Amino acid sequence: MRPLVLVDMLSYTGTKGGMETYTRELYGHLGRMETGLDFVALASLEGARLDLSWFPGEVIASRISGENRFIWAFGELVSSSWVASRRKADLVHSPATLGPMWTSMPTVITIHDMLYWSHPELMTTPLYTRPVMWMEQRGAANAAHVITDSQVSAAEIVKYLDFPRDRLHVVPLAAGQPVDRVAVDGRTENLILASGQRRPHKNWDRLIRALALVEQDVRPRLVITGGRGEDPLAPVVAEAGLADWVELRGWVADDELADLRSRARAMAFPTLAEGFGLPILEAMAEGLPVLASDLPVLREVGGDAAVWFDPLDLESIASAIRLAATRPDELSVMAAAGLERSRSFSWERVARETLEVFHRALAGQG
Known part of the structure; x- marks a missing residue:
């Protein structure tokens, strides 16, 4: 038995x-x-x-x-x-x-x-x-x-x-099965994706305020998924004057999230604390470059295949966003490195x- x-x-x-x-x-x-x-x-x-x-x-x-x-x-x-x-x-x-x-x-x-x-x-x-x-x-x-x-x-x-x-x-x-290396090319939409629950340690407010520091001629649109009910980030967006730049979406289906990942230029993960960092690994497996908080636990996941920033420093976050918006050559290198990294999990x-x-x-x- x-x-x-x-x-x-x-x-x-x-x-x-x-x-x-x-x-x-x-x-x-x-x-x-x-x-x-x-x-x-x-x-x-x-x-x-x-x-x-x-x-x-x-x-x-x-x-x-x-x-x-x-x-x-x-x-x-x-x-x-x-x-x-x-x-x-x-x-x-x-x-x-x-x-x-x-x-x-x-x-x-x-x-x-x-x-x-x-x-x-x-x-x-x-x-x-x-x-x-x-x-x-x-x-x-x-x-x-x-x-x-x-x-x-x-x-x-x-x-x-x-x-x-x-x-x-x-x-x-x-993460899921990594995509083919060919699939990392062709991300032309100036869009940054972020996904997660609206808990304080996710640090979404600093990500939004950092976006306001990025010059309008290069500033990407930011889509943040994962909210439920009345979104607590709405007042932050209004205060920062970014209603035309930030889209707050609720909980999205897997196919909708996959579509956003296929269109986005990069994924941002400004968390202050995690036990692992599954969202950045999932992004890497889909050939999506990652901008993330420089935390030891996230380094375990991403190694050298991400752009790391100080999650408490608005200018540090803004610099990472600028890179994603203006340096497609570096994004291509990051995407390939992240894809390779994801294959070890x-x-x-x-x-x-x-x-x-x-x-x-x-x-x-x-």
Whole structure:
């Protein structure tokens, strides 16, 4: 009888960006491998209504809302372990940073970042910060092994959660299949693309204000996707007098985002803190040059294949934008370098190395 892995997908609602990309790609690829394991997912109320045909096993539809923070928190701490026991699971995997506070079987948690610990001042809901920190502590204390996306995040998990380094595994994320090298040419539209949720650490306000410093005769149009509801960046655009230069789009479908990437001259990522930096890797895989914050965690992803700027310095950001708007020769070199860089990351590797951690946990190693 094959070991059964319960996958905690209570946070999966279709609105969580990179963590959900990770879950889809990981389990989609595991489904195409001989793993020696069976899988069952515990889905949120919202997630169970989505197309989960990529998941390689049964999906249990719960009544737990992944959008209601308090109901979801209870589900993460208690309900997932109860269902795992009821289904006689041999292992629990929590792919979205938080996990059960107690289980009778080994648990593996993928912790994507430690932003609530390293940058609590940038979190949107201060009253929620302490509870999240406590939940991360409890989940890690129960975990047999922890997977994370970068060396920077691994160091922070050891620092803040005191998790043993020998049970901590760095498995970098990946992007889709890189495009052909020929496809990097022909980006003639003076457009900069930026994508992400409207959380303070994303630093969108400085990107907008830096755009105002770029001379109008070369200034590119800026499209920022990823907002939901009333966009908090609208007042910033109005204050900077950039209504004709900045387009704020909401959450866009994958095909619309791919279209924007194919037309844009570069992608801007002005973040102040990340656990990995998946958007810049996805851009590189599509031959899109990247302008990004000069942070160690992003250097792990982009190496020398990006234009790096100081995310706290408006003129530094503006200089990167000017380069993208006026130096097509350098953009072509960057696009080729980014494309080559993206080929060193793969979801097949993510699946393979994660599977190795699962088997270590099942064997009682750690």
